[in-house]
Amino acid sequence: MSAAAGPPPHTAGGAAPREARPGAFRRAASREAAWLRRHPRELAMISWVPLLAVLLLWWMFSAGIPTRLPIAVVDGDHSALSRQFARMLEAAPGLRVARRDASLAEARAGMERGDVYAVVAVERDFSRDIKRGASGHVTLYHNAQFYTVSGLVLRDVQTVAMTLSAGVEMAARNRRGEPAQSVAVSAEPVRASSLALFNPSLNYEQFLAAALVPALLHILGMTAGAWTVGREIRDRTVGAWLAAATGAQARPDGGVRVAAGPALAALAGKLAWPWAGLSAVGLAALLWLTWGRGWHPPGSLPWVAVALMSFIALSIAMGAAAALATRSLRTALSLAGIVTAPAFAFSGMGFPLAAMPAGARAWALALPYTHYIRLQVEQLQMAAPLRHSLPAFVLMPLGAALLALAGAWLLCRVAAEPARWGGR
Structure with a gap:
C-alpha cells in the first residue's frame, strides 16, 4: 500500500x-x-x-634593535685624538666603521652606492684646536631619506662626540688641579634625565x-x-x-x-x-x-x-x-x-x-x-x-x-x- x-x-x-x-x-x-x-x-x-x-x-x-649600522670615517687630522674618536665610534653598539676613506668625495660616493649610511669627517687640526682650548670640528653627513637609520646614526655619533668632549674637558681640568667631583659638576651643571616609559629598548x-x-x-x-x-x-x-x-x-x-x-x-x-x-x-x-x-x-x-x-x-x-x-x-x-x-x-x-x-x-x-x-x-x-x-x-x-x-x-x-x- x-x-x-x-x-x-x-x-x-x-x-x-x-x-x-x-x-x-x-x-x-x-x-x-x-x-x-x-x-x-x-x-x-x-x-x-x-x-x-x-x-x-x-x-x-627579528633583530629587534638595529645595531652595527655601517658608516665611513674620513680622518683629516691623523692624530691620536682623532684615532681615539674613530675607535669610540667603532665601539658604539649601533655603529660599525665600514670604510676609512682618504677624502670626503670617496666617502660620499660610497654613501651614494649604499655601502654606508653616513660619513663622519674629522677636520684638519682637530687635535690642535682642542689643545688650544678652541672647538674641534666633526661633521656628520647622513641621508635623512632613511629616516629611522639616520636618526639612530645621528644619536650614536652625538653620544660619542659628547663623551669624548667631556673626557677631554675633565682631563684638562684634572691637570690644572681641580678635584674630580667638582670637575664632573662644572662640566655638566644642568643634567637632564630622560626616562622612556614604553618600549625603553x-x-x-x-x-x-x-x-x-x-x-x-x-x-x-x-x-x-x-x-x-x-x-x-x-x-x-x-x-x-x-x-x-x-x-x-x-x-x-x-x-x-x-x-x-x-x-x-x-x-x-x-x-x-x-x-x-x-x-x-x-x-x-x-x-x-x-x-x-x-x-x-x-x-x-x-x-x-x-x-x-x-x-x-x-x-x-x-x-x-x-x-x-x-x-x-x-x-x-x-x-x-x-x-x-x-x-x-x-x-x-x-x-x-x-x-x-x-x-x-x-x-x-x-x-x-x-x-x-x-x-x-x-x-x-x-x-x-x-x-x-x-x-x-x-x-x-x-x-x-x-x-x-x-x-x-x-x-x-x-x-x-x-x-x-x-x-x-
Whole structure:
C-alpha cells in the first residue's frame, strides 16, 4: 500500500521552511569547504600564504634593535685624538666603521652606492684646536631619506662626540688641579634625565612587527571577504549558494527569495573559513611575538587576542558588504585596497594623528585599524587600564555585527535580482 506523496519541501513563495534555517550556516560552510578543496590556491590565500607573509615580517624585524649600522670615517687630522674618536665610534653598539676613506668625495660616493649610511669627517687640526682650548670640528653627513637609520646614526655619533668632549674637558681640568667631583659638576651643571616609559629598548620587533601583522591581516581579511562573496556574483552562482544553504527554491530566472535570517546564516557560513584561517594566523603571530620571544606584555593579552579576532571579522565583513553593495568583484577589491592599504600610514604609528590636517585625521579615525592598533599599543606596551581600551574593544565586534546584518539585507536584494549578476 503506497502512501500519498507529501507536500514539496519548499513553499510557494520560494522561502526556506522554518526547519531548514538552523542548518543554513552548516550547509553554507560545507559548500564553501568543498569549494576550497577543489581550489587549493584560494585555500592557500587564507592559510599558509598569510602565515608565510607574517613569518617574513617577523624575520625582517627579528633583530629587534638595529645595531652595527655601517658608516665611513674620513680622518683629516691623523692624530691620536682623532684615532681615539674613530675607535669610540667603532665601539658604539649601533655603529660599525665600514670604510676609512682618504677624502670626503670617496666617502660620499660610497654613501651614494649604499655601502654606508653616513660619513663622519674629522677636520684638519682637530687635535690642535682642542689643545688650544678652541672647538674641534666633526661633521656628520647622513641621508635623512632613511629616516629611522639616520636618526639612530645621528644619536650614536652625538653620544660619542659628547663623551669624548667631556673626557677631554675633565682631563684638562684634572691637570690644572681641580678635584674630580667638582670637575664632573662644572662640566655638566644642568643634567637632564630622560626616562622612556614604553618600549625603553626601542625594540622594533615589539613596535613595528607587532603593528604591521594586524595591518597585513586587515588587507587580507577585507580582500578575502570581497573575493569570497564577489566570485558568487561574478560566476552567477548566488542562487545555487543560497538554495544549497537555505533550501530555498530557485525561480526559473535563477533568482532566489530568502528572508534575512537564513541569508545571514548563509553569509556567515561562507565567511567562517577565511575568518578561521586568518584568525589562527593572527593569534599564532600574537603569541609568538609576545610569549614566544620572551616578552610578557604588562597589559591584558587575552583582551588583545579577542579584539584581534573581532578586528579580522570586521575586515572580512567589510569586504563582503563592499561586494554585495557594488555587485562587482573588481570594484569590491578596489575598495578593499583603498581602505586597507593606507591604514597603517594613517594610524598614527608613523606620523602623529595630532599633527595631521583635519581631513586626514577624520579619515584616520574612520578607519578601524586606527582604533584597533591603539588598543593593542595600550595593552601590550602601555599597561593602560582596561577601561581606556573599552571603546575600541566594543567597536570591533559591534561593527562586525552591524556589517553582517547589512550584508544579509544586501544579499536578499542581490538574490532577488539575477539580471544584475555577472559583474566583473
